[in-house]
Structure formats: structure tokens, C-alpha cells
Amino acid sequence: MIGRLADGGERSIGQLGHGLPISRQAVAKHLDVLLGAGLVTRTRAGREALFSLRPEGVAEARDWLAKVGSQWDGTLGRLKDFVESQP
Amino acid sequence: MGNPEVAYMPDSIAKTIEIAAPVERVWDALIDHEKFGSWFRVALDHPFAVGAASTGYMTYPGYEDYRWEARVVAIEPMTRFAYEWPATGGDKELMESGVAVSEWTLVEFMLEPTALGTRLTVTESGFDKVPEPRRSNVMRDNEGGWAEQVKNIRDYAEH
Numbered sequence: 001m002i003g004r005l006a007d008g009g010e011r012s013i014g015q016l017g018h019g020l021p022i023s024r025q026a027v028a029k030h031l032d033v034l035l036g037a038g039l040v041t042r043t044r045a046g047r048e049a050l051f052s053l054r055p056e057g058v059a060e061a062r063d064w065l066a067k068v069g070s071q072w073d074g075t076l077g078r079l080k081d082f083v084e085s086q087p
Numbered sequence: 088m089g090n091p092e093v094a095y096m097p098d099s100i101a102k103t104i105e106i107a108a109p110v111e112r113v114w115d116a117l118i119d120h121e122k123f124g125s126w127f128r129v130a131l132d133h134p135f136a137v138g139a140a141s142t143g144y145m146t147y148p149g150y151e152d153y154r155w156e157a158r159v160v161a162i163e164p165m166t167r168f169a170y171e172w173p174a175t176g177g178d179k180e181l182m183e184s185g186v187a188v189s190e191w192t193l194v195e196f197m198l199e200p201t202a203l204g205t206r207l208t209v210t211e212s213g214f215d216k217v218p219e220p221r222r223s224n225v226m227r228d229n230e231g232g233w234a235e236q237v238k239n240i241r242d243y244a245e246h
Contacts, residue, residue: 033216065214069100072209075127076104079207082126083108083116 001030002053005040010050037061099212107204110165117168117196129155137162141170154182160193169195174217190216 004016017027031051034040038057043050106113116122120131120141128147135141136159143155161169173188175181181188192213199206 037215037217039215061214065100068211068214069102072100072102072211076102076207076209078126078128079113079116080104080106082122083106083113086108086112086116 001027001034002039002058005051005053008053008055010043010045010052012048012050016051098215099210100214101208101210103206103208105201105203105206110198110200110205113198113205113207114165114168117198118162118164131155135159135162135168135170153179156182157194158191161195165198167195167197169193174213192217 001016005011013024013027013031016031017024020027031040031042034051035042039054039061040051040057041054043052116126118135120134123129123135124131124143124146128150129143129145131141131143133139133141139159141155141157141159145151145153145155147153157170157172159170161167171191171193173182174190174192175188190213192211194209194211197208197210199208
């Protein structure tokens with residue numbers, strides 16, 4: 001879904017689900033999750049909802065994952081020290 | 088826009104380290120809840136059991152009043168240990184509120200024997216479900232926390 005919005009354009013639910021083996025409802029549900037996560041935004045064009053990527057949301061998410069990853073580096077470092085220092 | 092790099096949104100983190108000790112010893116440090124607690128910096132109430140909740144309190148300096156909550160998903164001896172935990176984003180009010188957090192991430196530790204000891208890979212997945220404000224919380228919390236953690240690891244390693 002994110003990949004289909006990567007060019008920065010706006011897409012309808014129909015366009016986003018085109019060719020995917022999932023229902024329109026499933027596409028809408030997935031978009032709801034992405035909206036909640038701040039990764040996409042929704043605008044209206046007449047009766048149709050259009051979705052586009054929120055680049056700052058994606059950047060925030062990546063920063064956040066980098067932070068979580070750093071924490072794991074620390075935690076695994078402590079595990080390594082713990083195991084290797086055991087007699 | 089139009090940059091696929093920007094659009095790349097991973098759902099998981101994977102980290103691998105090499106440990107100069109046999110798989111049995113690494114497994115023991117993972118699965119013995121007291122040993123786990125010693126390096127993870129958490130005081131756990133009970134041994135780990137598949138399907139059971141794991142509860143306790145963090146012992147990480149400055150975070151001693153933070154609860155630990157997880158649900159053990161898999162214990163496959165010498166191979167894989169997995170649990171889920173709520174994506175609270177370090178939001179203490181949320182943790183204490185009793186309100187169920189619906190998004191949980193999955194943590195998996197996987198072990199492989201190598202010529203020099205053990206290769207351990209940890210993956211954490213399910214991040215795409217977590218609502219944005221909670222993610223921002225985590226980022227703010229971690230700005231100071233991370234510097235503290237680096238110091239902590241160094242202190243631990245040098246003693």
C-alpha cells in the first residue's frame with residue numbers, strides 16, 4: 001500500500017486495491033491503520049476519498065525504529081557480556 | 088517526493104550478534120527468568136511458560152517504577168524464544184491506566200551454533216500498527232534514555 005503511494009500521488013481505495021487479492025473492505029481497513037499511524041493522509045474529491053503518503057510520518061516512523069534498534073543493540077550487548085563473563 | 092527510499096517503511100527490526108559461548112549457555116541466559124532479568128534489567132515475578140503472562144518491574148536505572156508485561160509465545164529449546172509485549176511507547180500513564188493496549192509487538196530470539204559459539208538474532212515486528220502519537224512519545228523518551236544506556240553498558244562491561 002505504502003509502495004503504491006510512493007510517487008507522492010493521490011489514490012482512491014479502488015486504485016490502491018487494484019490487482020490485489022484482497023477485498024475493498026480489507027484495503028479500507030489497512031488504510032485506517034495507516035491513517036492512525038500517521039503514515040498517510042486522506043482528502044476528499046467529490047464523493048471519493050483520496051489517500052496520499054505523509055512523508056514526515058514515514059520519516060518519524062523510521063527514526064523511531066532506529067531508536068528501538070539502538071535499544072536492542074544495548075540489550076544484546078548486555079546479554080553477550082553476561083554470557084561471556086560466566087565461568 | 089517520488090523517492091522510494093523515503094517511502095520505505097519497515098515493520099520490523101532485526102539484530103544479530105556473535106557470542107563466544109555455546110548455544111546451551113546462551114539459551115540458559117534467555118530462558119532462566121532470573122538470568123534474563125540480570126542482563127535485560129528487569130525483575131520478573133515468575134519463570135517463563137508458553138501461553139502465560141510474564142510480569143515484573145524494570146530494574147533499569149531511572150526506570151524502576153516501570154512495569155514489565157509480556158506474553159510468552161514460544162519456547163523451543165536451543166532454537167527460539169518468543170514473546171509479545173504491548174507497544175506502550177514508554178507511556179507510563181497508559182501503562183498504569185489499566186486500559187488494554189491493542190497493539191503488541193512480537194519479539195523473537197533465534198539461536199544458531201557457529202564455529203566460535205553462538206549467533207543470536209533478535210527480531211521485533213508489528214510496528215506498523217502503532218499509532219503515531221505513541222511513537223513520538225517513544226522518541227522523546229529515548230533521547231535522554233539512550234545516552235544513559237550506553238553509559239550503563241560500558242559500566243557493566245568494564246567491571
